[in-house]
Amino acid sequence: MSAHESVIIPKKELPANIVKLGWALTVIGLVLVVLSYVTDAQRAGFNNIIGFTFLASVAVGAVFFIALEYIAGAVWSTPFRRVLEFLGMLLIPVVLLAIPIFMNFHDLYHWTHADVVANDKVLQSKSPYLNEQFFTIRFVIYIVIWSLFYFIFRHNSLKQDQDSDQKRTKKNIALAAAFIPLLAISISLFSIDWLMSLEPHWFSTMFGVYYFTGSILTALAVTTYFVVVLSEKGYFFKGINENHYYSFGALLFGLLSFWAYIAFSQFMLIWYANLPEENFWFIARWQNGWEYVSVAIVLLHFWIPYFMLVSRPSKMKPRTLKQSAAILIAAHFLDMYWLVMPTYSASPVLSYYELAFPVLSIGVIIVLFAMQAKKYNLVPVGDPKLQRGIDFTL
Amino acid sequence: MEKKLYSITAIYSYPNDIIRAAKTVRDAGYKKFDVHTPYPIHGLDGAMGLKETKLGFVTLAAAIVGAAGMISFASWVAVVDYPQVIGGKPYWSWPAFVPVTYEIAVLLAVLGTVGAMIAFFFKFPNISHPLHDTPYMKKVSADKFGVSIQADDEQFDEKKVRELLKSAGGEVEAVYYSEEFLTFKPQTFDPKFIVLLAGIALATSAGGYLYFNKVLYLPPFDWMMMQPKVNPQTMSEFYADGFGMRLPVAGTVARGFIPYPYALGAKADSVGKFLVNPLLPTKTTLDLGKKKYFTYCSPCHGNFGNGDSRMNGQFPNPPTLHSDKVRTWPDGAIFHTITVGQNVMPSYQYQISREERWAIVNYIRTLQRAYNAKESDLQ
Numbered sequence: 036m037s038a039h040e041s042v043i044i045p046k047k048e049l050p051a052n053i054v055k056l057g058w059a060l061t062v063i064g065l066v067l068v069v070l071s072y073v074t075d076a077q078r079a080g081f082n083n084i085i086g087f088t089f090l091a092s093v094a095v096g097a098v099f100f101i102a103l104e105y106i107a108g109a110v111w112s113t114p115f116r117r118v119l120e121f122l123g124m125l126l127i128p129v130v131l132l133a134i135p136i137f138m139n140f141h142d143l144y145h146w147t148h149a150d151v152v153a154n155d156k157v158l159q160s161k162s163p164y165l166n167e168q169f170f171t172i173r174f175v176i177y178i179v180i181w182s183l184f185y186f187i188f189r190h191n192s193l194k195q196d197q198d199s200d201q202k203r204t205k206k207n208i209a210l211a212a213a214f215i216p217l218l219a220i221s222i223s224l225f226s227i228d229w230l231m232s233l234e235p236h237w238f239s240t241m242f243g244v245y246y247f248t249g250s251i252l253t254a255l256a257v258t259t260y261f262v263v264v265l266s267e268k269g270y271f272f273k274g275i276n277e278n279h280y281y282s283f284g285a286l287l288f289g290l291l292s293f294w295a296y297i298a299f300s301q302f303m304l305i306w307y308a309n310l311p312e313e314n315f316w317f318i319a320r321w322q323n324g325w326e327y328v329s330v331a332i333v334l335l336h337f338w339i340p341y342f343m344l345v346s347r348p349s350k351m352k353p354r355t356l357k358q359s360a361a362i363l364i365a366a367h368f369l370d371m372y373w374l375v376m377p378t379y380s381a382s383p384v385l386s387y388y389e390l391a392f393p394v395l396s397i398g399v400i401i402v403l404f405a406m407q408a409k410k411y412n413l414v415p416v417g418d419p420k421l422q423r424g425i426d427f428t429l
Numbered sequence: 430m431e432k433k434l435y436s437i438t439a440i441y442s443y444p445n446d447i448i449r450a451a452k453t454v455r456d457a458g459y460k461k462f463d464v465h466t467p468y469p470i471h472g473l474d475g476a477m478g479l480k481e482t483k484l485g486f487v488t489l490a491a492a493i494v495g496a497a498g499m500i501s502f503a504s505w506v507a508v509v510d511y512p513q514v515i516g517g518k519p520y521w522s523w524p525a526f527v528p529v530t531y532e533i534a535v536l537l538a539v540l541g542t543v544g545a546m547i548a549f550f551f552k553f554p555n556i557s558h559p560l561h562d563t564p565y566m567k568k569v570s571a572d573k574f575g576v577s578i579q580a581d582d583e584q585f586d587e588k589k590v591r592e593l594l595k596s597a598g599g600e601v602e603a604v605y606y607s608e609e610f611l612t613f614k615p616q617t618f619d620p621k622f623i624v625l626l627a628g629i630a631l632a633t634s635a636g637g638y639l640y641f642n643k644v645l646y647l648p649p650f651d652w653m654m655m656q657p658k659v660n661p662q663t664m665s666e667f668y669a670d671g672f673g674m675r676l677p678v679a680g681t682v683a684r685g686f687i688p689y690p691y692a693l694g695a696k697a698d699s700v701g702k703f704l705v706n707p708l709l710p711t712k713t714t715l716d717l718g719k720k721k722y723f724t725y726c727s728p729c730h731g732n733f734g735n736g737d738s739r740m741n742g743q744f745p746n747p748p749t750l751h752s753d754k755v756r757t758w759p760d761g762a763i764f765h766t767i768t769v770g771q772n773v774m775p776s777y778q779y780q781i782s783r784e785e786r787w788a789i790v791n792y793i794r795t796l797q798r799a800y801n802a803k804e805s806d807l808q
Contacts, residue, residue, distance in 0.1 A: 303524050309516060347485060428472030 049405045050268065057401030064395025071388045072135065078388050080139040081379040085371040086392025087132040088229060089253070092246075092367060093400065094125035095222055096254020098185045102211035102218070105188075105204070111282045113424035114272060114414050118261050120192055121407045122254065123185045128399050130178055140167065146235040157236055165232055173228060177221045184214045195417035204419060222247050230371075233378045237316045241301035248297050249336075249367055252290040256363040257400065259283045263357045270413060274425045277351035281429060284350025287340070287359065295337040320373065323382035328373050335366035368393050432605040435559040436462075437590045438577040439599030440568055444470050447574035450597040451476040454576060457593055461579040465560075465569035484546060491541025492534045499533035500526055512739075514723060559606035577604070689778060693769045701762025708787045710794065718792030721785045725777060734796045745773045750793055751800045763790045 071079035097119040104112050104119075141147050146165045152158045158165070187210060191203040223243025231242050239245075262283065266275045305313045320329050340359040349355045376383065415421060441447045444466070451464050455478040464477055503526040507513075512520045547553045560566050560577065569575040576599070578590050587603075594601045616622065641647050659665050665673040682688065691700045708714045723732070731738040734750035748755075755763065767786045770776035781789070798806065 299524075299527060303527065306524055307516065309518075347481070428475065 049270075049408050053401065054405045057398050057405055060394050060398025061402050062398070064391055064393075064398050067387050067391030068395055071391050075388065076139055077142040078379060078384075079391070080136060080143045081375055082388050082392050083132060083136050083139075084143065084229060084233070084375050085368070085389075086396050087129065087136060088226075088246075088371050088375075089368055089392075090125050090132060090396050090399070091129045091225070092250035092253045092371075093257050094123055094129050094254075095181055095218070095225075096251040097122035097125070097258070098181060098188070099215070099218055099251050100254060100258070101188050101192075102184070102214045105208045105211040106215060108208075110420050110423045111279060111427040113418050113420040114275070114279075115258065115262050116192065116418070117411070117413055117415050118258050118265075118404075119254070120189050121404050121411075122257060122261075122400070123189065124403045124407060125400065126178070126182050126185060128403070133174065137171070144232060144235075146232060161235065165235060170228055173224060177225050180214075180217050180221050184210060184217075192415055192418070193411060196412055196415060197417065199417035199419070201419050219247065222250065230374050233375060234316055236312065239301055239305065239313070239316075241297060241304070245294075245297050245301055248290065248294045249370055252287070252294050253364060253367040255283075255287055255290060256360040256367075259287060259356055260360040260364065261404065263353045263360070265413070267353060272414060272425055278428050280353055280356055281347070281351045282427075284344055284356055287356070287363070288344040288350065291337060291340055291344075291363065295341075298336070319377045319381075325373070325377055325383055328369065328383050332366060332369055332373055335362055336370060340366075432607055434580045434587070435604045435606045436577040436579045437587065437594065437601060437603050438560075438565045438575055439594035439597070439601045440565065441574045441576070441597075441599050444574060446598055447576065448472055448476045450576050450594070450599060453593065453597045454578060458584060459578050459582050459590075461582040463577055463579075465566070465575045465577070467570055467572060467574075470574075482550075484542060484550060487545040488538045488542045492538035494541075495537030496530050496534035498537075499530045503529060559604060563604050565602060565604060575599075687783065689768055691765060691769065693776070695765065695769070697762040697765045697771065698758060700765050701759040704759075704761030704764055706760040706764070706787055706790060708784070708791055710791045714788045714791055715795060717785060718788035718790070721781060722789050722792050725781055726789065729774070733800070734793060747774065751797055755793075756797050756801065760787075760790050760794070763793060 068079070068083075071082065100112075101116060101119050101123065103109070104116055136143065146152060146158050146161070147167055152162055163169075188207055191207050194200070195203045223246070226243050226246030230246065231237065231239070262271070263280075265271055302317065305317055308314075319325065340362050343355055343359045343362075344350055372389070418424075439450065441450055447464060447466060447470065451473060454462050455476065462477075464473060466473070500523075504521060504523075507522070507526075508520045514520070515522075518525075565575055565577070576594065578585065578594070580587075591601050659667075659673040661674055663673045664671050668675070726734075727738060729738055729740050729744065729747045730736055730750060731741075736747045736749045764786055766774070767781065767789060768776060768778045777786070
C-alpha cells in the first residue's frame, strides 16, 4: 500500500514525436479544410458540422465528467481529472469551427431561406424557435454556460495544485450541482439546433439524449485513451493499476450500453408507429448505401466494444481499453457523419472533404493536450482526494 | 456436553487493520479462514487472496438462456402459432421483440444470479453455523472487523495462530461449539410448525376482515364501479317500462348514416342490380379496400378469397369468392352480402362504412381478376 509514499508526479513534456504528430495532423487537416472550402463550400460546410459537433462532444463531455466527479464525490477518478480539464480546452476550437458554418449558413440549413419558410406551414410554425437571430443567441448562451463553468472548475483545480486549499473542492461541488441540469438542457437544445434542424421537418424527442450520451461516451473514450497511453509511457503516478482500469472499463461499458438503449429506443418508436412525418429520416438512412453505414454504427458503436469489454478481466486490460476506446471514437465520428451527411447526399460519399475535419480534430486534441501538459501538472497534486484515488481498490 | 474448538478469532477496529490482518493470515499460508465485516470493504478480496468468483458465468448463462428463449418464443408466437399482420409489418418483425428479449434476459440473469448465490455459494439451507450467536458475530455485525481461522486448517496450531493474530493487533478469542451442531437438523416440516403457520394466516386474515369490515365499517373500494347512473343492460326504476337502455325517438337518424333499404332476407342477386358502385377502382380505393378486406374478411375468407383462412374447420367454411356465381354477380350483390350478411355470415353494416364496403367490393373484383386473368391482362 502506497499510503505512506508521497505521490511522485512527473511533470514532463509529452514525447516529442507525439507533439510532432499532433502538429502534423493539425496542419494537414487545416490544408485539407481550406482546400475543401475553396472547391466545394457546401460539402465542406456539412463536413464542418461533423467536425464541430464531434469536438463539441469531447469538450462538453469532458466538462460533464469534471462536474460529475465533484458532485458524486468520486474518488477513483481524481488522479485523472486533469486529463478532462485539459480536454475541456477544446471549447475554443469548437467556437472557431462554428464560424465557417455561420458563414455558409444558407447552404446548410434549409430553414434559413425566407421564401421556403413562407410556403411551408410546418416551418412557419417552427420559426419562432428556428430563426437565425434566436439560433445565434442560443449558441452564444450555450458557449457562455459551458465555458464559464469550465474555466471556474479549471481555475479552482489548478490553483489547488499550489495551495492545497480544500475549500476549492467545496466550491466546485456547489458549482457542479448548478451546472449539471444546465448542461443537460443546453446540450440537448444544442443537438436539436445544429443536427436535428438539418432536416427541419423531422423531430424526435429522443434526439437530445442521443447526442448527450454519445458525447459523454466519446469524452470518456478519449480520456481513457489518453490515460492508457500516458501511463504506458510512464507519465502517471506509479500506483495506477487494474482497479483504476476496471473503473474506466466499467464506465465505458455502461455508457455504451446506455447509448445503444437510447439509439434503439429512438429507432423502434419511429419504426413501430411508422408515421410518414417521422419515418422518412430513417428511410433515408436505410437506402442507397446508407444502410451499410447504419449497420457499421450499430457494430462499431455497440456490439464490437460491447463484446470486447463484457468480461471483468478484459475491463482491466489496458490494451483492450485502448482498442475499444479508439473504436468508440471512430464510431462517434461515423455517427456524426450519419446524422449530417444524408442531408447532403442521397448515398454515402468519401473523399478528402470527409477526412479533413477528423484529421484536424485529432490533431487539435493532441496539440491542445500537449501544450497544457507542458505547463501544468498531469495530476491534481493539491486535491484532498488524490491519495485515496491513487490507493483506490474495487 | 463436550465442547470442541471451532476457530480462533480476532477483532479489529479499523478497515485498514482488517485488510492488513487478512494479508498476514494469507501470507502465513492458512487456507480455512474467513473475514467478517459489517459492510463490504474495497480491496478485501485481494487481501484474502480469494479467487475470482464464478458467479458471473451463471449470470451470463442465465442471460443467454433468457434472451434465446424469449426471442424464439416471440418468433414462434408471431410467425407460427398466431400469425397476424400488425401495422402492415411482416410477421417476423424482430425490432418489436427486442424489448421483451432484453427484459427477460435481465430478469433471468438476476433470478439466476440470486438463486445460484443462495443455493450454491451460500450453501443453502445451512442455517446453523458455529459462529452464530457468538460475541464475535455480534461485534462484527455492528462496528468491528473480524478474522476467524478454523481449527481444521492443515497447519492449525492454537498457540501460533493466537500469536499471529495478536501480532497483527487484534483482540484474540476462541470459539467453541458442541457436537449438537453437527447433528442439528432444521425441522421445517414439523406438523406443529405447519399448524402454527396456518393458524397465523387464518388469524391475521380473519382479524383484518373483522377489523376493516365490521369495526371500522370501511366499504370495499368500488367507487368507480358503483356510480349513480344507469349502466347498459340494467333495470331502470325511473322509466315505467323498467328498461335502462332507451330506444331513439322515432325517425332519429345517426349522423352520416344512410338507412339501408333492403331487408336481411332479400336475395343478393335480385337487389344487387339496384345498387350502383359509386367508387372508381383507383389506387386509393383499392388500397382502402385491401386494408378493410384484410381486417374484416380475410379471417374467414382467407387472404385471397379462397375460403382457406386459419378459421377453416372451426367455423362453417365460407365458399370461395372466385366462383362463377360471385364473379358474375353485380357489384351491388356483394355489397348487399356485406351489408346484411348471408346465412351464418354476419352483417357488417355497423362495423364497415358504406364507402369502405364499396372499396372492399372493388378489391374483391381485383382479386377475382387476378385469379382468372384473361390473355389480354397478361400483355
